[in-house]
Amino acid sequence: MNGTPAADPKTVLVTGATGYIGGRLVPRLLEAGHTVRVLVRTPAKIAGVPWLEDVEVIRSSLDDGAALRAALDGVDVLYYLVHSMAAGTGFEAREQAMAGTAAAAAVPAGVGRIVYLGGLHPANAALSTHMRSREAVGRVFLDGPVDAVVFQAGVVIGSGSASFEMIRHLAETMPLMPAPSWVRNKIEAIAVRDVLRYLVAAASLEGPVNRTFDIGCREVLSYAGMMKEYAAEAGLPRRPVLALPVPAPRLAGLWVALVTPIPLSMSLPLVESLQHDAVSREHGIDSYVPLPEGGLTGYRRAVALALAKERDGQVETTWASAGADADPLPSDPDWAGHRVYVDERTYSSPVAPGHVWTIIEGIGGRNGWYSLPLAWRVRGWLDKITGGAGLLRGRRHPHLLAEGEAVDWWRVERIDRGRLLRLRAEMRAPGRAWLELSVEPDGTGSRYRQRAIFFPKGLGGRLYWLAVLPFHSLIFPAMSRNITAAAHGLADLESEPAGPTP
Secondary structure, three states, X not given: OOOOOOOXXXXXXXXXXXXXXXXXXXXXXXXXXXXXEEEEOOHHHHOOOOOHHHOEEEEOXXXXXXXXXXXXXXOOEEEEOOOOOOOOOOHHHHHHHHHHHHHHHHHHHOOXXXXXXXXXXXXXXXXXXXXXXXXXXXXXXXOOOOOEEEEEEOOEEOOOOHHHHHHHHHHHHOOOEEEOHHHHOEEEOEEHHHHHHHHHHHOOOOOOOOEEEEEOOOOEEEHXXXXXXXXXXXXXXXXXXXXXXXXXXXXXXXXXXXXXXXXXXXXXXXXXXXXXXXOOOOOHHHHOOOOOOOOOOOHHHHHHHHHHHHHOOOOOOOOOOOXXXXXXXXXXXXXXXXXXXXXXXXXXXXXXXXXXXXXXXXXXXXXXXXXXXXXXXXXXHHHHHOOOOOOOOOEOOOOOOOOOOEEOOEEEEEEEOOOEEEEEEOOOOOEEEEEEEEEEEEOOEEEEEEXXXXXXXXXXXXXHHHHHHHHHHHHHHHHHHHHHHHHHHHHHHHHOOOOOOO
16 A cells, blocks of 8 residues: 555545455555545455455445435545446436435535545446446535545556456466457456545545546557557567457347456446547546556556466455345254255364465465366356356465355355354355355364355255265365365475475
């Protein structure tokens, strides 16, 4: 972080702190000297963040006007960083209603400014549903009685961002990329570090302001050009892009969902937002926030920084940070009357519990699931096709996990470091599923325990469990054996004597 302490520290409330931008903004606001509150529906999602002890956590929803009014008491600046990738009937109306609730609650609370992050879009164009909704939310704030700063950004490039992951996987997967005609559209990206710099600065702008600001890196490329530049920076062979004379946003969204970590629910709005040019029309922000020394981060430099963060395991947040809420796993042993199916395996070994735990906490992502990789991939593809998360989301850090983080199609629901990891499934299935991995001392060695738990929903859920039983009978025994074998290999590696000193 490289923030400068604010001359006039504020009390700020951040909504969307479990998301990609919000989770990175909070520590930078703290570094700038501001007092920070965060409003979250599910505090467990931020249980593992390093800044938790430095903020006030308020559990509430943006639908609750009274609770929001109380949360805003004494707040100078409200950061509204909420935008759902959901769709369906009433989506836009609900987005605007929540923004209206926030704008109304800010007035009696005496909030001095609302800061919102929207998207770059052309004027007088037929926007996609999600871009139209973002523009409308920004308008709600600008038309309200509280001073508003509405940033409009294009493609955000940073380690773990949805846009970056989409570009990265397309470029790395496809040696020749057939693509719809919109890959020729003009795009102005922005590095996540510059987005955060503008957001932090917004708290201290001399007011009133009440306007939109287009923000970008001042470098205009086509989407095809961005993929080619990524390939060059990543050391990949040249990636020709064949632009086909059809827009095909839905087909392209499905294709993106299949070959990248982005689920269909996100890939469709992301692709639809690329149907028009997304370039800054003005640079008015320069009159309020001076350009950094050396200028804004160019696209190629932003890619290099993102790749370096991923290589070094320094990814702060990912697009999958927020996730979906779900009921917690009912307490053992009776599961409160639920019909439940359990596949339980145990495995004893002479390996110390610490080595087994290292393998458990590093599961998923590049390390895989320690059994029949093809079977896992096939299930992941099926999940993608039906609109689920699939297995390409990976994990934020190669070795460490925290509650609320995504691991492929799972989400960390509970972690007792050194003892237990509970993962909640976010795959598409007619029921709810969990996977528990735990280890405990067993004499001079350890006892590994593995439980797959499924709560079926109706007859379909029961038939689903019966259908996957043959796969479970192959996958889960192999998984328990291979995890303990990997722990044994780790123990052997660490016990090897060091080589001679030169």
